[in-house]
Amino acid sequence: MILLLKRQCQLQQIQAxxxxxxxxxxxxxxxxxxxxxxxxxxxxxxxxxxTEHFIEFPEVEKVLPFTNKYKLVGRDVKNTKTVINIKGVExxxxxxxxxxxxxxxxxxxxxxxIAEAVKAKGANILRGGAFKPRTSPYDFQxxxxxxxxFLQEAAQRHGLLCVSEVMDVNDVACAExxxxxxxxxxxxxxxxxxxxxxxxxxxxxxxxxxxxxTYHEFLLAAEYIMSEGNPNVIFCERGIRTFETxxxxxxxxxxxxxxxxxxxxxIIVDPSHGTGIRHLVAPMATAAIALKADGLxxxxxxxxxxxxxxxxxxxxxxxxxxxxxxxNAIHAVCGSAQCAVE
Ligand code: PEP
Ligand code: MN
Numbered sequence: 001m002i003l004l005l006k007r008q009c010q011l012q013q014i015q016a017x018x019x020x021x022x023x024x025x026x027x028x029x030x031x032x033x034x035x036x037x038x039x040x041x042x043x044x045x046x047x048x049x050x051t052e053h054f055i056e057f058p059e060v061e062k063v064l065p066f067t068n069k070y071k072l073v074g075r076d077v078k079n080t081k082t083v084i085n086i087k088g089v090e091x092x093x094x095x096x097x098x099x100x101x102x103x104x105x106x107x108x109x110x111x112x113x114i115a116e117a118v119k120a121k122g123a124n125i126l127r128g129g130a131f132k133p134r135t136s137p138y139d140f141q142x143x144x145x146x147x148x149x150f151l152q153e154a155a156q157r158h159g160l161l162c163v164s165e166v167m168d169v170n171d172v173a174c175a176e177x178x179x180x181x182x183x184x185x186x187x188x189x190x191x192x193x194x195x196x197x198x199x200x201x202x203x204x205x206x207x208x209x210x211x212x213x214t215y216h217e218f219l220l221a222a223e224y225i226m227s228e229g230n231p232n233v234i235f236c237e238r239g240i241r242t243f244e245t246x247x248x249x250x251x252x253x254x255x256x257x258x259x260x261x262x263x264x265x266x267i268i269v270d271p272s273h274g275t276g277i278r279h280l281v282a283p284m285a286t287a288a289i290a291l292k293a294d295g296l297x298x299x300x301x302x303x304x305x306x307x308x309x310x311x312x313x314x315x316x317x318x319x320x321x322x323x324x325x326x327x328n329a330i331h332a333v334c335g336s337a338q339c340a341v342e
Pocket of ligand 2: 103104273299309310
């Protein structure tokens with residue numbers, strides 16, 4: 001339920017009402033509903049709690065029901081698009097968020113030269129894995145904390161933000177020291193302890209869709225993060241498992257308009273993991289931007305064939321440059337998703 005408060009309610013009154021509700025056993029969040037202050041009742045409504053119980057409070061003007069389970073990520077609580085501003089770079093705004101870089105950080109020199117190359121072609125966020133979720137335990141597992149340091153230094157040297165994956169609750173505190181955005185990988189989208197841990201972080205979270213996750217599960221994974229207090233979640237469609245074996249995954253581009261219809265949060269697309277094939281990265285990136293995705297995540301390496309992981313889907317800086325030209329032209333025509341999909 002959403003308690004729409006009287007317009008003239010002051011913050012002190014709202015906080016006092018929140019304390020009362022929490023004392024009564026409800027979990028709440030202060031939200032905005034147009035020009036009205038409002039409180040969302042997130043849980044504790046089991047049993048026979050009725051609308052009438054809330055209308056009794058003098059601060060409450062109206063009680064609205066939630067139309068679905070997406071209490072914080074959905075459009076019932078917020079029908080204007082969320083724009084996440086990180087040090088001046090906006091995600092979900094008019095401009096595209098372009099995250100590019102290697103699958104894995106391999107050395108200080110490797111990440112620095114890739115940072116320089118992707119910055120020159122128009123990326124604004126450097127990606128690179130330091131904790132790698134590899135299918136085989138014998139494959140390169142990433143450089144860990146020293147990799148994160150190389151990533152941060154390269155990003156800062158070239159005027160980029162940086163993003164990297166955390167796989168373990170115990171990695172979060174360490175990663176927060178180095179990255180601007182914490183990434184939850186596809187394999188961990190259902191790791192609720194990890195979702196809660198990044199939900200307590202001050203850093204925005206890039207949430208990748210689980211390999212076999214429905215939209216409903218994807219949205220509720222974001223709900224786990226937001227319900228712990230972190231309002232800055234970015235969805236990332238990265239392909240799902242289907243019967244098709246030609247591509248590594250089936251990139252489900254319908255996720256872009258679907259998630260935008262159901263949520264106010266930004267969504268970007270990863271055509272690299274979404275296809276697993278180098279020559280499909282640019283066409284699918286183009287399609288994603290035509291659909292008004294808020295950005296892209298692309299794997300780029302100065303020597304793609306020598307990448308220590310995901311070589312087959314990694315593109316060169318030259319290919320990335322061409323991709324960016326097309327994507328920028330498409331974006332100029334199609335624009336960004338506005339909010340309210342009625
Ligand atoms: C990655 O982006 O480094 C990655 C491992 O992707 P995913 O979790 O989508 O497989
Ligand atoms: Mn990869």
